Amino acid sequence: MAISMMIDWASLANTIVTEAFYILYFGAIIGTIIVVLLDNRNPVKTMAWILVLIFLPIVGLIFYFFFGQNSRREHMIGEKMYSRLLKKPKAEYEAQEVTHIPEQYANLINFFQSTNQALPFGGNRVNLFTDGYSFITALMKAIRSAKEHIHLEFYIFEDDPVGRLVRDLLMEKAREGVEIRLLYDDVGCWNVPNRFYEEMREAGIEVRSFLKVRFPLFTNKVNYRNHRKIAVVDGKTGFVGGMNIALRYVRGFSWGIWRDTHMFIDGKAVHGLQTAFLLDWYFVDHTLITASRYFPKIGSNGYSLVQIVTSEPVGPWKEIMQGLVQAISKAERYFYMQTPYFLPTEPVLTALQTAALSGIDVRLMLPEKADGTIIQLGSNSNLADVLRAGIKVYFYQKGFLHSKMMVSDDHLSTVGSTNLDFRSFEYNFEVNAFMYDIETALRIKELFLADQHHCIQLFLKNWEKRPFRQKAKESVVRLLSPLL
Numbered sequence: 232m233a234i235s236m237m238i239d240w241a242s243l244a245n246t247i248v249t250e251a252f253y254i255l256y257f258g259a260i261i262g263t264i265i266v267v268l269l270d271n272r273n274p275v276k277t278m279a280w281i282l283v284l285i286f287l288p289i290v291g292l293i294f295y296f297f298f299g300q301n302s303r304r305e306h307m308i309g310e311k312m313y314s315r316l317l318k319k320p321k322a323e324y325e326a327q328e329v330t331h332i333p334e335q336y337a338n339l340i341n342f343f344q345s346t347n348q349a350l351p352f353g354g355n356r357v358n359l360f361t362d363g364y365s366f367i368t369a370l371m372k373a374i375r376s377a378k379e380h381i382h383l384e385f386y387i388f389e390d391d392p393v394g395r396l397v398r399d400l401l402m403e404k405a406r407e408g409v410e411i412r413l414l415y416d417d418v419g420c421w422n423v424p425n426r427f428y429e430e431m432r433e434a435g436i437e438v439r440s441f442l443k444v445r446f447p448l449f450t451n452k453v454n455y456r457n458h459r460k461i462a463v464v465d466g467k468t469g470f471v472g473g474m475n476i477a478l479r480y481v482r483g484f485s486w487g488i489w490r491d492t493h494m495f496i497d498g499k500a501v502h503g504l505q506t507a508f509l510l511d512w513y514f515v516d517h518t519l520i521t522a523s524r525y526f527p528k529i530g531s532n533g534y535s536l537v538q539i540v541t542s543e544p545v546g547p548w549k550e551i552m553q554g555l556v557q558a559i560s561k562a563e564r565y566f567y568m569q570t571p572y573f574l575p576t577e578p579v580l581t582a583l584q585t586a587a588l589s590g591i592d593v594r595l596m597l598p599e600k601a602d603g604t605i606i607q608l609g610s611n612s613n614l615a616d617v618l619r620a621g622i623k624v625y626f627y628q629k630g631f632l633h634s635k636m637m638v639s640d641d642h643l644s645t646v647g648s649t650n651l652d653f654r655s656f657e658y659n660f661e662v663n664a665f666m667y668d669i670e671t672a673l674r675i676k677e678l679f680l681a682d683q684h685h686c687i688q689l690f691l692k693n694w695e696k697r698p699f700r701q702k703a704k705e706s707v708v709r710l711l712s713p714l715l
Contacts, residue, residue, distance in 0.1 A: 266413050281619035293344045316509060316519060317348055320502040324350040327499060330536060331595055333667050338641055339557050340538065348506075349538045355498030356533030357664075359646070360472070361634075361678060363480030366493045367393060371496075374400055375708075379524065380410040384461040386419040386648070389477035390427040393455060398427070402434035411436040414511055414708045416457045417443045418700065419475070439515045441660075455544050458648050458659040460493070461504050466527045469496045469504040471539070471664050472646050486600065487630025490682065492569070494646045494664055498513035498532045502632045503539025507662055510541075536667040541651070543660045551649050551663055552656040554681045558643060565677045568637040573597055573610040576651035581615070584620035592623070595680060598633075599626035605708055612709035618691040627685035629672045631684070635663075638675040642668060646675070 243296065257671075313442035330342060330353035343349040343604065360366040374381055389393055405411050414430065415423075417440040429436045441457040462470040472493030483489040495662050496504070509520050542551040559566055559582040566586060574581070587593040595617060614624055635651075638644040648665025649655045666672065 237478070251467055261395050262499075270578040278307055282489040283361075288304065290344065296337065298373075302560070309352060314504060315602040316513075318521065319645045320350055320506055323499055323502055323528070324352065327353060329651050330354075332473060332536075333642060335561060335563075335640075336667050339554060339561065339643075341536050341666070342557060343540050343554055345392075346548045346553075347540050347542075349539045349540045349550075349665075351536055351667075352502065353536045354533060355496055355500045355529030355537045357497075357535050357537070357666065358366070358495040359674060359678065360474075360495070362489065362494045363393075363482075364488060365473055366470070366472075366474050366491075367397070367481060369495055369663060370462060370470060371400055371693050373468055374404060375461070375472070377404055377464045377577050379465045380412075382412050382461070382463040382466075382505065382512075382698050383513060384414040384457070384459055384508050385475050386416045386456070386458045386460060387477050388413070388415045388420060389422045390552040392477045393481055394427070394476050398431055401436055402431060405431075405435040410510075414441055414457070414508070414515065415439075418440045418456050419458075424651060433681075437516075438603065439512070441511065441515055456659050458655065459507065459511070459541070459660060459662040461508050463501060463505050463508055466505055466525050467497070467501060467529055469501040470494065471504060471648075471662060473494065473633055473648055475541065483630050487628075488628055490632045490634060492634040492636045492646050492678070496537065496664065497605065498535070498537070499529045500537035500539055500664070501529065501536075503537070503664075504662075506537060508668035517578070517708055534668055535671050538665045540647075541660070541662045542656070544658050544677065549649075549656055552579060553659055555579060555637075555645075556666070558637075558639060558645075559583055559586050559593075561643075562586055562588035562591045562639045564640050565594070566637070566639045567594045567596075567676065568651070569596045569632060569634040569679065571598055571601065571631070571633045571635075571681070572606050572650045572652045573613055574606075574654075576653060579651065579656075580616065583617060583622060587617070587621040593621070593684075594623045594679075596625045596627055596632065596686060597677065598631050599628050599687070600631065602631055602633075608705045608708040610706035614689065615694060616689065618689060618694060624689040625683055626689060627682060629682075629685040636675060636679070638672050638679060640667055641676065643674050644672045647667050 331353065332351070341350050344351065351462050358369075360369060381401065383401075388397075401411055401413070413428075413436055415428075415438075420440070427442075432438050442455060449592075460470075460472055460475060468521060470493060473491045474493045478490060480489050493656070505525055509525070513519050540551055542549060556578050561577070566583075583593055583595075597610060601610065619622055635649055636646050645665045647661065648659075649661040649663050655661055
């Protein structure tokens with residue numbers, strides 16, 4: 232009898248624990264779905280999260296815990312302090328000789344200026360790098376020439392032969408008395424040992440990580456990463472583009488080269504790069520740097536009109552995404568683009584399809600082999616939609632295409648860090664240089680057409696013959712594309 236009573240009590244306790252678990256479990260799922268709905272996100276993204284939470288509840292809860300919470304801040308810097316930071320660049324902008332603004336792109340230039348404070352500077356000389364060796368060589372040459380200061384901001388600064396080469400040169404310049412600041416992304420450099428950066432700090436370099444991710448704050452910061460690649464030397468010359476500081480950008484892979492695009496700027500547009508860097512520095516260091524020596528007077532060194540445009544997951548606008556939509560819509564003859572990942576937001580996809588259906592020569596170049604299986608499946612899932620609209624799609628076969636480069640109508644071009652995907656448009660801190668001149672546009676067009684010789688073109692008839700299993704995998708990943 233006593234044993235029977237003990238068994239009954241144990242069974243009852245077990246039942247209570249089980250029921251409590253299910254109540255908490257389903258309560259967490261339902262509660263999370265309600266939070267997602269009330270967050271008023273993009274409907275596509277909202278539906279993606281709801282589908283994951285319903286059909287893969289455990290995975291969904293874990294992913295939402297780490298990647299889904301919308302904890303972004305509405306302001307990086309107060310308006311008064313931002314005005315102080317922009318005071319010198321604005322003075323230089325207003326003092327420059329009358330710059331011809333192409334009428335076709337006046338609205339685009341005004342849009343960037345009004346939403347992003349991106350000032351269009353004329354008289355710039357630009358140079359393009361398409362491989363890691365030429366970029367690293369030029370960067371190190373610029374670093375060696377530094378007299379006053381060096382500002383570097385990279386998503387990845389690896390502890391490998393290339394990273395150590397650049398690090399040692401920076402340490403040497405610091406010992407010479409050159410003021411150096413380095414900003415790296417904490418997630419991008421997760422695998423880099425702290426000692427690598429400590430050695431630079433011991434040499435007198437100011438080193439900061441962007442949004443350091445550590446428990447219990449992990450979920451508040453992991454989603455918003457600084458994907459920018461910026462270098463500024465003495466406030467007069469700068470670099471911007473898609474390349475980080477790591478050996479793979481030079482060596483490539485066993486199966487092919489690393490094809491990328493980075494740009495050197497000699498001219499007043501460097502003020503835009505300097506402003507972007509100092510704003511990010513304030514974000515992590517809470518030190519506002521506005522001294523005139525960081526914005527020296529620069530003469531006219533070339534013929535390119537350049538705007539440095541940034542975007543970030545704060546504030547009301549998606550400047551680079553919205554600007555690209557406008558640029559695509561303004562195309563009259565052609566619009567060519569390279570991107571390693573193609574997971575476009577609905578406005579970008581619609582703009583591309585509309586342009587192609589209107590008779591514009593729209594071309595999209597992607598790597599045949601990406602650096603991630605899931606991302607490649609997601610990219611491939613969108614290709615039938617663009618092929619049906621008449622967009623020409625090319626797979627680059629010589630290696631991995633990491634270039635983020637676009638050109639239109641022999642006048643407009645852009646190079647930067649922004650991929651054509653949700654993460655770049657919605658979550659990352661990105662930067663692009665927009666150029667409005669014939670010479671630069673023709674050079675970038677020439678690079679695109681040269682790369683085209685190393686591509687195969689996709690055709691809808693053949694693309695639709697892919698095995699059903701492949702299409703099914705792509706379709707499943709496509710549902711998750713707003714979350715990737």
